[in-house]
Amino acid sequence: MSDITLNTAAAGVPEAAPRSAPLTQIGLVGWLRANLFSSWLSSAVSLLLLYLIIRWAAGFIEWGIVNAIWSVPNNQTQACRDLKGTGACWAVITEKHRFMLFGTYPYEEHWRPFLVCLLFIGLYVVSAMRRFWRWELALIWVAVLTLIGVLMWGGILGLSYVPQERWGGLPITLILATFGLAFAFPLAILVALGRRSSLPAIKVLCIMYVELIRGVPLISLLFMASVMFPLFLPEGMNIDKLLRAQIAIILFAAAYLAEVVRGGLQALPKGQYEAADALGLSYWQKTGFIILPQALRLVIPPLVNTFIGFFKDTSLVLIIGIFDLLTAGKTAIIEPAWQGFGVEVYITIGAIYFVFCFAMSKYSQGLEAELNRHRRR
Amino acid sequence: MMMPSGRFLTRAMAGAAILATALAAPAPAQQAPQPAPAAAAASNTFDAVRARGTLICGVNTGLAGFAQPDSQGVWRGFDVDYCRAYAAAIFGDPTKVRFVPTTAQNRFTALQSGEVDVLSRNTTWTLSRDTSLGFDFTGTNFFDGQGFMVKASTGVKTAKELDGATICVQPGTTTEQNLTDWARATRIRFTPVVIERLEEVVQAYLAGRCDAYTTDVSGLAATRSAQQRPADHVILPDVISKEPLSPLVRQGDPRFADVIKWVHYMLLSAEEFGITQANVQQMLQNDARPEVQRMLGRGGDLGRMLGLDNAWGANVIRAIGNYAEIFERNLKPIGLQRGPNALWTAGGLQYSPPFR
Numbered sequence: 001m002s003d004i005t006l007n008t009a010a011a012g013v014p015e016a017a018p019r020s021a022p023l024t025q026i027g028l029v030g031w032l033r034a035n036l037f038s039s040w041l042s043s044a045v046s047l048l049l050l051y052l053i054i055r056w057a058a059g060f061i062e063w064g065i066v067n068a069i070w071s072v073p074n075n076q077t078q079a080c081r082d083l084k085g086t087g088a089c090w091a092v093i094t095e096k097h098r099f100m101l102f103g104t105y106p107y108e109e110h111w112r113p114f115l116v117c118l119l120f121i122g123l124y125v126v127s128a129m130r131r132f133w134r135w136e137l138a139l140i141w142v143a144v145l146t147l148i149g150v151l152m153w154g155g156i157l158g159l160s161y162v163p164q165e166r167w168g169g170l171p172i173t174l175i176l177a178t179f180g181l182a183f184a185f186p187l188a189i190l191v192a193l194g195r196r197s198s199l200p201a202i203k204v205l206c207i208m209y210v211e212l213i214r215g216v217p218l219i220s221l222l223f224m225a226s227v228m229f230p231l232f233l234p235e236g237m238n239i240d241k242l243l244r245a246q247i248a249i250i251l252f253a254a255a256y257l258a259e260v261v262r263g264g265l266q267a268l269p270k271g272q273y274e275a276a277d278a279l280g281l282s283y284w285q286k287t288g289f290i291i292l293p294q295a296l297r298l299v300i301p302p303l304v305n306t307f308i309g310f311f312k313d314t315s316l317v318l319i320i321g322i323f324d325l326l327t328a329g330k331t332a333i334i335e336p337a338w339q340g341f342g343v344e345v346y347i348t349i350g351a352i353y354f355v356f357c358f359a360m361s362k363y364s365q366g367l368e369a370e371l372n373r374h375r376r377r
Numbered sequence: 378m379m380m381p382s383g384r385f386l387t388r389a390m391a392g393a394a395i396l397a398t399a400l401a402a403p404a405p406a407q408q409a410p411q412p413a414p415a416a417a418a419a420s421n422t423f424d425a426v427r428a429r430g431t432l433i434c435g436v437n438t439g440l441a442g443f444a445q446p447d448s449q450g451v452w453r454g455f456d457v458d459y460c461r462a463y464a465a466a467i468f469g470d471p472t473k474v475r476f477v478p479t480t481a482q483n484r485f486t487a488l489q490s491g492e493v494d495v496l497s498r499n500t501t502w503t504l505s506r507d508t509s510l511g512f513d514f515t516g517t518n519f520f521d522g523q524g525f526m527v528k529a530s531t532g533v534k535t536a537k538e539l540d541g542a543t544i545c546v547q548p549g550t551t552t553e554q555n556l557t558d559w560a561r562a563t564r565i566r567f568t569p570v571v572i573e574r575l576e577e578v579v580q581a582y583l584a585g586r587c588d589a590y591t592t593d594v595s596g597l598a599a600t601r602s603a604q605q606r607p608a609d610h611v612i613l614p615d616v617i618s619k620e621p622l623s624p625l626v627r628q629g630d631p632r633f634a635d636v637i638k639w640v641h642y643m644l645l646s647a648e649e650f651g652i653t654q655a656n657v658q659q660m661l662q663n664d665a666r667p668e669v670q671r672m673l674g675r676g677g678d679l680g681r682m683l684g685l686d687n688a689w690g691a692n693v694i695r696a697i698g699n700y701a702e703i704f705e706r707n708l709k710p711i712g713l714q715r716g717p718n719a720l721w722t723a724g725g726l727q728y729s730p731p732f733r
Contacts, residue, residue, distance in 0.1 A: 081605050095448050104450040104476075165477045168450075226483050230490035241477075241492070321438050321478040331439040331446060336711050339441065339603030 064088045075337040092341040093348050096332040103168015103323040112151045113171040119144055120174045128363055164242050168323030176314040180249040181307055188257030193287060195262055213255035219316055221248040226320035245317050253310050260302045264295035297371045304364035308357045325349060423633040426494055431473045434460035435493035438478040441599040442711040443499050452476045455707040456497040458697050459518060459624060466640045466689040471696035485510055488627060495626050495637055502623040514623040515637040520717040520726055522616035523555050524594040526601060529611045531588060536615035543568045545578050545587040552592055559617040593620055602711040636683055643690045645729035646672055647699035649720055654698035661691055672732045679732060
């Protein structure tokens, strides 16, 4: 095509001024025609949906903004109750947001968990940038996680000691999710490799681990960690409740991630393995340089799917009395003055979860596109 | 049944245990030398608590009026005030207590495993828990029981008037059984509406699908206080089951159990003798009644007998007030009346043995 155009231009045919396509074909109008109003049926559906969306949005704006009450003095929620559900009582968030975010952590020390949340987010951002993908990143992780431990526990550097049972809210969710996935992922890779190993003992062990853990619900593992396990320890000796829950989450996540990784390993053509062997690479060289980079790239979508699932599954720790973000939110509305304002609290908590999960999802889409560039034609 | 075999296994797992200690949180207790053998630890909660310098109290993760953190994350409630009272008695300082939130599922393990020293968590005193679970209940500090809530507009005044009514109830718990037993005994006919989830059963009651809603009175009160207009709902005075709520400790440490027990009696007696947070200092100096003198530590040697300071009673009252004050502060706002929890002198069941 382009050749012909060039030729005609070269032949001196008078060139017409470039015209844009008809307005009905491009731009917003064209898009609307093509996608929403292409036939009478789709026009009807579009109009109906538009009507429903506008009605719902108008209702939500009226409830959430126009009629809403943003703060009340001294826990006097009568003003909110007088709304009888026609407006949101965001006063509950104004009053309780610090409890929802940081739980029973000492009030004057809230800057510490706040800093911890910022550190976590900073850590995620740095780890997400490809230019930081070097071995020094591991050092940064160790340093930041240590710093987070120091900030949360205190007891040194003039920080007051805060026992674990007082931690709560968003830091707990981030700790469980980050440590959980950070430890589960390497474990998962080992288990996935082990499942495909030719050594029968390792293979059986890995299969047993995966099948055993996948065979029970996470909630029962958490129960085991919190209810059964302490009975096997001598009295007076307690492994931290949070640590027990954390280990249960790591073991559980690793089993699921291992299966995802195994999917990637199996999707690789056998030629890749054989080519690596032909080059004379050792097992670990082959795995590290040839197999894993390709296999993991293949399974980015299911990996992120599992990550997002586990980020939210951490809220199951509520059954063993740990105040994660969701539990802290639920506990915030137990106080009689604030009972009955659950919707506002759940919307807020949902928004926080959404921000984290959506960021993960968006990032993975970008990563996928970037890493799979060679496949695009 | 888990416990004995668990203990044996423990010793075999000593190596793993040491590794686990290294991984465990640097809680002050774990900075002490190696944990003492199980038997010694069991009988020495009192000394362990004193050595640690804080009491660890298991509370509910959140139950209106009984235990819930406020907006600043400070624990408040009836059960929580009891924990502060224990700390005031043992250390003379109500702040020397750590609260561990426990769920209905892990509360007993938390106590058995020594994660908490005392469980102050709306737990019903039953024979099996007292014996086979290996706990000691230290005295009912709240007499709960199953009751009924109706809409005020119905004009129902007693449960007897519920003949022919539709009653909302949750299945699976003893609540449903109690309701049936009570109806049979009092020859009342009713139609049960059985709904599994708490929110749904409350919704059904509010929507008028049933005339009455039944569960424990403390639960009714919490539900009632959460309504737009609590005054539209009435909790009937009849209580059809016994749910005595009591703090509990591990069996085998009578000294610690005594302290927990007598702090409760101190709170009751203080109410009986009119000692309040406001007037305790004045009573200590001016009141001539010998029992008051003994309670507040001016005469007798009662504190010493418990292994405490003689001023323990005065410390408790000064820190959190008497039983009536605890009740007013925490349970009145959720709409609970004293009822069976009034002092025996006022026709209730709360009765303290004498301080002598």
